[in-house]
Amino acid sequence: MSPSDEGAGFAGGAVHAATTALEALRTRLELIGLELADAQDRLVRRLLWGALALVLLVLGLLAALVWASLAWWENRLWLSGLIAVAGLSGGTLLALWAARKNRTQPFHDSVAELSEDVRALKAAVHHEPPP
Numbered sequence: 379m380s381p382s383d384e385g386a387g388f389a390g391g392a393v394h395a396a397t398t399a400l401e402a403l404r405t406r407l408e409l410i411g412l413e414l415a416d417a418q419d420r421l422v423r424r425l426l427w428g429a430l431a432l433v434l435l436v437l438g439l440l441a442a443l444v445w446a447s448l449a450w451w452e453n454r455l456w457l458s459g460l461i462a463v464a465g466l467s468g469g470t471l472l473a474l475w476a477a478r479k480n481r482t483q484p485f486h487d488s489v490a491e492l493s494e495d496v497r498a499l500k501a502a503v504h505h506e507p508p509p
Contacts, residue, residue, distance in 0.1 A: 402495060410488045428476075439465045 443461045447454040 406488060406491055406495070409491060413488055435465070435469065
């Protein structure tokens with residue numbers, strides 16, 4: 379084997395490794411792009427549903443306040459305060475419940491794939507067979 383063959387083999391291997399790395403990077407970037415679009419869709423959907431729920435809640439509270447004030451005119455101040463406290467308490471509890479329910483890690487799939495890539499690269503460096 380001549381030195382020129384060894385250099386060509388090394389250069390060919392380096393080019394192949396670089397090509398493989400770039401292909402993996404391209405695939406991971408595509409995955410991140412898809413997850414970003416999915417996260418954006420979920421965010422817009424949640425914002426729209428939240429805004430609609432807020433408008434309906436406010437309209438319902440105002441209607442309840444007007445009805446209660448007209449029904450029990452003498453106690454309208456107490457009723458207004460009671461309805462305000464009920465509305466604020468219910469809204470706070472609903473917001474806390476929604477925040478607890480919607481805890482998802484963004485880019486979960488991308489992070490998992492990149493972790494797998496790192497593990498495979500470490501195995502290749504230490505000449506261990508991949509799992």
